[in-house]
Amino acid sequence: MPRSSPAVHRVAAILNFFAAHTGQAFTLTEVVKSVKISRATCHTLLTGLVEVGYLHRLSGKTYVIGPVLVSLSHTVSAHHSPLQVAKPEMRALADQFEGVCIAGFREGADVVVRERASSISNLGWAAQPGARLPLRPPFGAIFFARSPKAEVDAWLANVTPQPTAEQRAQMFEAMLFAREYGFCFGTYAEGKRAPEPDTEWLLRGEMENPPVILRTQLDPAGNYRLSFISAPVFDANQRVAFELVLTGLTREVSGAEVARIGQRVREACDRIGSFVAAPPAAAA
Incomplete structure (x- = not known):
């Protein structure tokens, strides 16, 4: 260099x-x-x-x-936006893995889709920019992976309908997984086929019999009907600025492949984060 x-x-x-x-x-x-x-x-x-x-x-x-x-x-x-850096990363992810990549920003109890990139095979998928998706457990794990437990408990106390004990436990386990691996991933539930072009379940989930399960463990030798992988982009204060969700992945892959894709998504988020969290001008 x-x-x-x-x-x-x-x-x-x-x-x-x-x-x-x-x-x-x-x-x-x-x-x-x-x-x-x-x-x-x-x-x-x-x-x-x-x-x-x-x-x-x-x-x-x-x-x-x-x-x-x-x-x-x-x-x-007036024109600065992290999406300037996120867009090419999202496009690369969507094209490489033949899926859809969305950028979701948390606003109160919702996640707002600000940008999306789709591969040619996924042009019909939903969650267009501006879509507002209710943020509910367990799929809120990625936004709270590094948050203090008191903050998570305060958020859960205001979720409607209230999550079950099982959903709470699953989310906290997924938070631990995200801290270790840097991403979360979900698979289609047993006996469930890929849903129609609709991505609301990614961040909201269905309270009963969800079509997608948020996983809390990863076996490199196992096989998974992968649905999505998400990773956070952190700001200068190590808070989640937004998340990237790579979805539309309707194929079975090995656990090692899940880890590889997850690492690719996490690396993209890290590169975006280096722009979002650029250090301020140093004071003397």
Whole structure:
């Protein structure tokens, strides 16, 4: 991999410093002390940033964030979305595994589908962007895999209808599975065929005789009628920003294959998460 330019790092250090201290003005001496580069180099870089409008020099020989940088920040803020990064990852997953990949964002007691990507063989599947799916146990496990038990209990207390003891236990076991493997997966129940093009059961589930079972164990040597695999995308605070669900997988696969697909989905979520959870500008 080619090495990046030291000059780029120095410019970034200066911009990060000002971004971390918005509304404040600093002298050349203060900037030098904070970013720890030579006075001559810092003066050259500050002068150049002023010329292009990224910084502004005040009459008292102090510097503040410039108008161009302010305009850029407003533009980025208005159009920035993790889905910009998620879309190509979702497309790759859908095409590679001949399924449907949806991005689900939790809003209160619901999960809202914000984006979907479908392989050619799954163009008719439901859950279009904007679909609102009730979030119910046990399929809420992926959203609470790293949450404190008190938070999970508070959510369960408000679920209607109330989950059974078995559903609660299954969800907590699935949370442990998600912590270990980084994903959850579901299979079609014994004697059940793949449902009609309808994905509401992915996040809601049927309270009695569900067509899909959320699994809590994985046997590499076993065989599974795989229905879906889901994994979380974490934000900077290690909270679930949203989930990716790869579904429409209506074939039997080995446990080793489930693990391979799950790892692929988790890796995609990790790459998206590195964008979502990008560290803020470092303060001095």
